[in-house]
Each structure stands twice: as structure tokens, then as C-alpha cells.
Amino acid sequence: MKDPAPDTPDVRRKGWGRTVLFSQFLQPEKVEASIVKDWPALLAWEEGWEKSWERVKDRLFVSPVVQVLVFSQAPNTVMKWVNSVCEWPFQQIVPAHFKAPVKAGPREFREAFNVCFEGTKNAPDQQASKSDDGPFGWLNQFLRSSPSNPGYKIGLPADELAGDFETLRSFERIISATGFVKSPKEG
Numbered sequence: 001m002k003d004p005a006p007d008t009p010d011v012r013r014k015g016w017g018r019t020v021l022f023s024q025f026l027q028p029e030k031v032e033a034s035i036v037k038d039w040p041a042l043l044a045w046e047e048g049w050e051k052s053w054e055r056v057k058d059r060l061f062v063s064p065v066v067q068v069l070v071f072s073q074a075p076n077t078v079m080k081w082v083n084s085v086c087e088w089p090f091q092q093i094v095p096a097h098f099k100a101p102v103k104a105g106p107r108e109f110r111e112a113f114n115v116c117f118e119g120t121k122n123a124p125d126q127q128a129s130k131s132d133d134g135p136f137g138w139l140n141q142f143l144r145s146s147p148s149n150p151g152y153k154i155g156l157p158a159d160e161l162a163g164d165f166e167t168l169r170s171f172e173r174i175i176s177a178t179g180f181v182k183s184p185k186e187g
Helices: 009-025 049-056 064-069 075-085 106-117 137-145 162-178
Strands: 031-033 043-045
Touching: 009 031, 009 043, 009 049, 009 064, 009 162, 064 162, 075 106
Parallel strands: none
Antiparallel strands: 031 043
């Protein structure tokens, strides 16, 4: 049995990076699930995993596991929800699991979710919404028209993380082929 790693800030950062990658991709490209090879650890991390971590950290994004396995099943429903949220005049987001709050408004929120709409018939409503006529209409218009410089990147570079997405895409193919999850009927 291996001795536990010392409790240092560097070891904690390394552990956090690995935890994030595993939770977002289920099996990132540079990890092998192995009970035999690295007992008692169940995950064997290969060199190079840090590149994926660098591409994920300090970003506002939709969780890949939720994007691929859940939201892809009902993109029009997700789009309607995103459009309704973007009618609110918010200026920050509190993510469920990461650094918070994030300075972001409707534009950044929508941009983070754009990945969910790739390949759908209808593009998200980027223009004026019915809320522009309401009591916060002037604020909504301002938030959409003001220059955005949030200090972080929005979305994930999927092409650079293709290997990390591989397991999720395999699950997605199985779900679709078997009909294990029935997609809602969308208009």
C-alpha cells in the first residue's frame, strides 16, 4: 500500500484538477480505471493530464457530462430555458461546483450554453426578447449591448479536448442506439 501524499497546496491543486476532470468527463483521456494496476488507487493518471486541466480551469462552461448525456437529448427544451433565464437582468452566476460568484450576465450565460445548440434547427434567440418591454427592458438591452470582458474564457475548446469527450460520446451512442433514454418530443 502506498503512503498518502503529503498535504501541501501543490498536492491539493493537483488533486482538485484531477477531480474536476474526472467529474466532468467520467473518464478523461489521460486516466485509466484500473483496480489491479494501481491498487489501492482505482485511477491511474498518465502524464499529460495537466494539458486538459489547463484547458478546463478558469472557464464558464456547461458540464460536459450534462451537455452530452442530458441536454443533447432535448436541445429545444434547453434552448427555451436558456432564453427564459436570459430575460433576467443578472450580473453574476453562482456555479454549483466551482469558484463563485462569476461576473457574468445573460450574454455570457447564453454563450456558455451555445455548445448545446450546435446542429439544431433553430439558433438561440440572441436578439431582443419580450423582456425588453418590461420594467427591466432598458437594463436587458444595456447588458446585451455593452462590451463583455469577464476576465475568463467561456465554453470549452472541444476540439482540444476530443480525447476527454470520447467516453461521453460512447455513452451517448449507446443511449441513442438502445433507446435507453427516451428523448422528449420537441417541436
